[in-house]
Amino acid sequence: MFEKCEAIVMRTVDYGETNKIVTLFTREWGKVAAMARGAKKPSSRLSAVTQPLAYGHYLVRRSRGVGLLHQGELIDSMRALREDLFAAAYAAYIVELTDKSTEEQKRNPYLFELLLQTLQYMSEGRDLEIMTFIYEMKMLSVLGIPPVLDRCARCGATEGRFSFSVKEAGFLCHRCEAADPHRFSLSPASARLLRLFYHLDLARLGAISVKEGTKAELRAVLSSYYDEYAGLSLKAKRFLEQIAELKDKLDLGGERET
Numbered sequence: 088m089f090e091k092c093e094a095i096v097m098r099t100v101d102y103g104e105t106n107k108i109v110t111l112f113t114r115e116w117g118k119v120a121a122m123a124r125g126a127k128k129p130s131s132r133l134s135a136v137t138q139p140l141a142y143g144h145y146l147v148r149r150s151r152g153v154g155l156l157h158q159g160e161l162i163d164s165m166r167a168l169r170e171d172l173f174a175a176a177y178a179a180y181i182v183e184l185t186d187k188s189t190e191e192q193k194r195n196p197y198l199f200e201l202l203l204q205t206l207q208y209m210s211e212g213r214d215l216e217i218m219t220f221i222y223e224m225k226m227l228s229v230l231g232i233p234p235v236l237d238r239c240a241r242c243g244a245t246e247g248r249f250s251f252s253v254k255e256a257g258f259l260c261h262r263c264e265a266a267d268p269h270r271f272s273l274s275p276a277s278a279r280l281l282r283l284f285y286h287l288d289l290a291r292l293g294a295i296s297v298k299e300g301t302k303a304e305l306r307a308v309l310s311s312y313y314d315e316y317a318g319l320s321l322k323a324k325r326f327l328e329q330i331a332e333l334k335d336k337l338d339l340g341g342e343r344e345t
């Protein structure tokens with residue numbers, strides 16, 4: 088039985104001369120793998136709908152292992168994300184993060200919507216790094232490692248000056264900061280943004296403009312927190328770091344600011 092689903096192509100792997108095995112992240116069933124026969128041929132009607140990041144409706148026969156992809160209809164090819172080196176690198180990272188954080192056939196419509204909306208914002212030219220920070224913050228609850236952001240993780244105080252402790256998994260007030268010599272100092276802007284990104288309804292995202300210094304603080308906190316707790320090794324992350332260095336060297340930092 089073929090069933091219709093709405094999906095984003097997470098990755099593909101060639102199979103034989105002409106086929107591809109496509110990993111779809113579907114709104115209906117979570118992650119599923121399906122064989123797309125003939126999809127490697129440019130003339131195939133499956134060629135465009137099986138490109139990585141393609142978003143569309145698909146007809147799939149599911150099975151325990153690899154199902155069968157019968158047909159697809161593009162809603163958005165996300166071409167803007169594939170044609171820009173920086174956008175492609177950030178998009179690949181959030182897709183791989185999602186892929187590594189999810190099991191097959193485990194439905195999660197919240198996460199589907201989050202990924203779709205983030206990719207769409209990126210393809211509309213929103214700040215790639217900010218979108219990635221928001222996605223990373225929201226993924227922490229999906230991964231089951233939410234940080235404490237509304238009070239001091241140690242004493243519970245809600246007033247004071249806060250830093251971020253990876254060890255304590257959240258904010259530390261100035262009274263408790265000696266408990267973690269490796270804590271990250273936070274500007275008030277960074278503390279506010281970490282909270283905002285975590286709680287924000289992505290559908291209502293307004294214009295956000297963030298200074299480079301604040302971005303550096305957020306980058307350091309998130310990177311260290313993921314290294315400590317997420318237990319993920321992501322190829323796309325290393326590529327992203329190289330790309331970010333390149334971007335600094337080329338001084339293209341301001342070009343995609345929103």
Ligand SMILES: [Zn+2]
Nearest residue numbers: 239242260263
């Ligand atoms: Zn405290």
